[in-house]
Amino acid sequence: MSPNTLVAGSFRDPAGQVHKWRNRVFRTVLGPGAAAFDAVRATGFLDRLVAEGRLVPFTHVVDKDILQEFPDATCVLEHPRLQAISYPYEWSFRQLKAAALLHLDIALDALGADLVLSDATAYNVQFVGPRPIFIDHLSFRPYRMGEYWAAHQQFCEQFLNPLLLRSQLGIPHNAWFRGSLEGIPSEYLARILPHRARLSFRMNVHVFLPAYFQKGTQRDALGPAAAPRTKGLSRSGFEGLLKQLRRWIAALKPADTNPSLWGDYAEANSYADAETRAKGEVVRSFVATRKPALMLDLGCNSGYYSEIAIEAGAGTVLGFDFDQTSLDKAFQRAIDRDLQFVPLFLDAANPSPSQGWAESEREGFSKRMLGDSVIALAFIHHLAIGKNIPLQQAVSWIVERARSGLIEFVPKSDPTVQAMLKHREDIFPDYTPEAFSACLSRCARIVASKTVSGTGRTIYEFVRED
Secondary structure: OOHHHEOHHHOOOOOEEEEEEOOEEEEEEOHHHHHHHHHHHHHOHHHHHHHOOOEOOOEEOOOHHHHOOOOOOOEEEEEOOOOOOOOHHHOOHHHHHHHHHHHHHHHHHHHHOOEEEOOOOHHHEEEEOOEEEEOOOOOEEEOOOOOOOOOHHHHHHHHHHHHHHHHHHOOOOHHHHHHOOOOOOHHHHHHHOOHHHHHOHHHHHHHHHHHHHHOHHHHHHHOOOOOOOOOOOOHHHHHHHHHHHHHHHHHOOOOOOOOOOOOOOOOOOOOOHHHHHHHHHHHHHHHHHHOOOEEEEEOOOOOHHHHHHHHHOOOEEEEEEOOHHHHHHHHHHHHHHOOOEEEEEOOOOOOOOOEOHHHOOEOOHHHHOOOOEEEEOOOHHHHHOOOOOOHHHHHHHHHOOOOEEEEEEOOOOOHHHHHHHOOOOOOOOOOOHHHHHHHHHHHOEEEEEEEOOOOOOEEEEEEOOO
C-alpha cells in the first residue's frame, strides 16, 4: 500500500488508520484495536448510531483484491466519502457547541451499552449540512467498572474551553485553536477567566482543578488527554459527570452578542429590492445550468445566496465568512431550512494552513476547499481594498477554487467601497472594472457579465479552461 494514501491525521491511533485508495475511503483495524472493535461491533451499538445518522456508515470489506492492499489489517472497513473536511478552528460557536453535544450524547448512550469513548478529540466530528456526525469507529471500547473518564481533559480542552472563551470573555476560539491544535489548555484559560469564575462549582471541576494538575512540566509529562489521579467513578458518577457537562454546554451562549458590521448585511444592505432579486436570479440561473455537486460561497454572510443556490440545484454549499454573527445566522438558516449548507470561518487573507506533524496532519484551506463551482459576491473588494492584496492575486485565488463561478466586482462608486475608503488614502488606482476584467481574463474565460446595481456592481461568470 503506498504510504501516500494514508490520511495524515489518522497516524496517531494504534488501533487503526484511514486510507484513501482509488477515490474510496477505507479504515484498517490493526492488532491493538481488534479485540475492542470486535466487542463493540457485537453489541450492535455502531449499527444503531449509523441508523440514527450520528455515525458515518461503514461496511466490512470482503473483496480479496482490496484486502491484499492492507496486509497488516485484521479487518478493513469502507466508508462513504464526505464532500468536505473541516476542522474545529473553522467552526462557529454554535457548530462547536453542536459537536460537543453530539459527543456527550454518544458518550452517554455508549455508557448505557456498557461502552465508553476512549478519547474526546473534536477532530472526530464532521458536518453534513448543519448536522454533526461522528467519524471514528475505533474510539469505542468496553466499559470497565469504576473507571474514570480518561478523556475528560481532552474534552475540556477541545470542546469546553473554546466555548467558554467566547461565552465568558466574548473571544472567538478560532485563532487560538488554530494556533494550538490540541485545543485551549485549561491552565491558560484559568489565568484569563475573571476571579468570580472561581465561585462556580462547574468551573472549579472542569477548568481550575484540571489547570492545577496540568500546569508546567507536569502537563508535558502527563500528555494533553491525561486526567488527574483519581480513585475512579461509580457508573452513576460517570454518567452524572457527562450529564452535568451536557447541561452546562447546552446553556452556553456567546458573550459578544452586539450587532456586528456585517451580521445584518444580507437583510439590510445597500441594494434595493429589485437589485437584490437581480443578483439572486444571476445565482439561480448559474447554478441551474452548472448543477455543481459542491459549491463554495466566499463571503456567504448569513447564507441568503447559498440557500438560493441549493434551491437551484447545488448539492452541497460550503459557505465562508469571517464575521461571527453572520456565521451563527448562517448555521441557524441551515438548521431551520434543513439545507445541505456548511458555513465555516475564514479570514481569506490568512486561511488555514497545512499544519501539525510534518505540516500535513491538518490540511490547509487550499488543499481541502476545492469545489465544482464558486461564487464570490461582495467579496473581492475586502481583499483588494480591505487587505491591500493585489487585484490579480485576489482574482486568481478565487478562480483556483473551482472551474466555474461568479465574481461580483464592486466599483469605487458604490457606497460600501466609499465607506471603506472614507478614513484612508485611496492607493488603489488600478481598482477599476477594466482592470478587474483584464485580471479575470488572464486566468479564466469570461462567459457573461451582468450589472445588478445602479452604482455599477457587476457579476462576472467565468470558466477556467485548464
